[in-house]
Amino acid sequence: KEGGSKKDLWALDNFEIGRPLGRGKFGNVYLAREKSSHVILALKVMFKVELSRAGISHQVQREVEIQTHLRHPNVLRMYGYFHCDKRVYLLLEYARHGELYKVLRSQPNSRFTEYHSANYIAQLVSALKYLHSKKVIHRDLKPENILIAANGQLKIADFGWSVWSPNERRTTLCGTLDYLPPEMIEGCKYDEKVDIWSLGVLCYEFVCGKPSFEAAKKSETFKRIARVDIRFPQFLTDEVIDLICKLQEILNLSNIRSTERWPERLNIIASAKESTPVFLQPWGSCI
Ligand SMILES: Cc1nn(C)cc1-c1nc2c(-c3cnn(Cc4ccccc4)c3)c(Cl)cnc2[nH]1
Numbered sequence: 353k354e355g356g357s358k359k360d361l362w363a364l365d366n367f368e369i370g371r372p373l374g375r376g377k378f379g380n381v382y383l384a385r386e387k388s389s390h391v392i393l394a395l396k397v398m399f400k401v402e403l404s405r406a407g408i409s410h411q412v413q414r415e416v417e418i419q420t421h422l423r424h425p426n427v428l429r430m431y432g433y434f435h436c437d438k439r440v441y442l443l444l445e446y447a448r449h450g451e452l453y454k455v456l457r458s459q460p461n462s463r464f465t466e467y468h469s470a471n472y473i474a475q476l477v478s479a480l481k482y483l484h485s486k487k488v489i490h491r492d493l494k495p496e497n498i499l500i501a502a503n504g505q506l507k508i509a510d511f512g513w514s515v516w517s518p519n520e521r522r523t524t525l526c527g528t529l530d531y532l533p534p535e536m537i538e539g540c541k542y543d544e545k546v547d548i549w550s551l552g553v554l555c556y557e558f559v560c561g562k563p564s565f566e567a568a569k570k571s572e573t574f575k576r577i578a579r580v581d582i583r584f585p586q587f588l589t590d591e592v593i594d595l596i597c598k599l600q601e602i603l604n605l606s607n608i609r610s611t612e613r614w615p616e617r618l619n620i621i622a623s624a625k626e627s628t629p630v631f632l633q634p635w636g637s638c639i
Pocket residue numbers: 373374375376377378379380381394396444445446447448449450451499509510
């Protein structure tokens with residue numbers, strides 16, 4: 353609501369609440385309808401005490417500050433927010449087809465065709481170009497944070513981890529490391545390029561059915577990311593391998609695809625200019 357007087361503030365009574373759309377660690381998301389306009393939206397409800405206990409109240413404030421000012425077809429709108437003594441309510445655009453990861457997992461072999469993937473990656477590139485032009489780094493780009501709207505458009509959501517660029521992480525990482533670049537998992541200074549790395553992991557997952565550095569244990573994922581230990585299956589085209597390598601800054605590779613499926617190469621041989629191949633060095637410390 354525009355204007356600043358008390359009467360212009362949203363309240364729960366302005367909405368009819370529908371079915372739950374999703375359940376998260378700090379609250380749930382419900383389908384809702386604004387009573388006077390009948391606009392359909394997603395209402396994210398979080399408990400203040402939970403946010404405070406987890407020390408992330410500042411993250412929610414930053415999420416609101418950032419997302420309410422963003423306007424792009426591939427970025428989920430946040431129309432506004434309100435709160436009461438116990439809860440914070442975020443008024444979000446409703447994405448009719450839900451979460452991308454569920455659509456991805458429902459595909460044969462949990463992967464999209466390269467054609468389908470190209471369309472999605474192009475939309476994410478458009479969104480990231482916009483976000484980075486506003487000096488916003490998302491920092492948590494993964495299939496779980498991407499929604500699909502009625503017209504098939506992707507919508508980047510959940511800006512709870514977003515920050516203004518450049519930045520240094522001050523909050524402990526939690527959840528999957530799969531999509532994070534070496535500089536973030538090693539606690540170094542970083543800039544918006546972290547989102548480009550995550551886009552490379554997403555692109556890999558779209559066409560392969562699992563993220564680039566997936567491993568049974570987090571410690572193994574950490575090592576694979578730090579060493580940029582990526583392996584490409586035989587069924588990928590050279591074009592998509594080239595795109596993923598460029599997104600993950602893997603330069604001058606040659607013969608990285610084995611004749612067997614899922615080659616067990618422990619490292620990628622960079623075909624540097626020198627006559628003998630140079631192994632990618634394990635990620636050096638950032639100091
Ligand atoms: C699920 C689902 N199925 N279908 C058919 C549509 C949807 C849908 N979900 C959304 C959602 C939505 C729901 N959950 N989540 C993840 C979540 C849950 C709890 C806390 C934080 C984040 C997002 C939104 Cl925001 C916005 N629009 C949504 N649309």
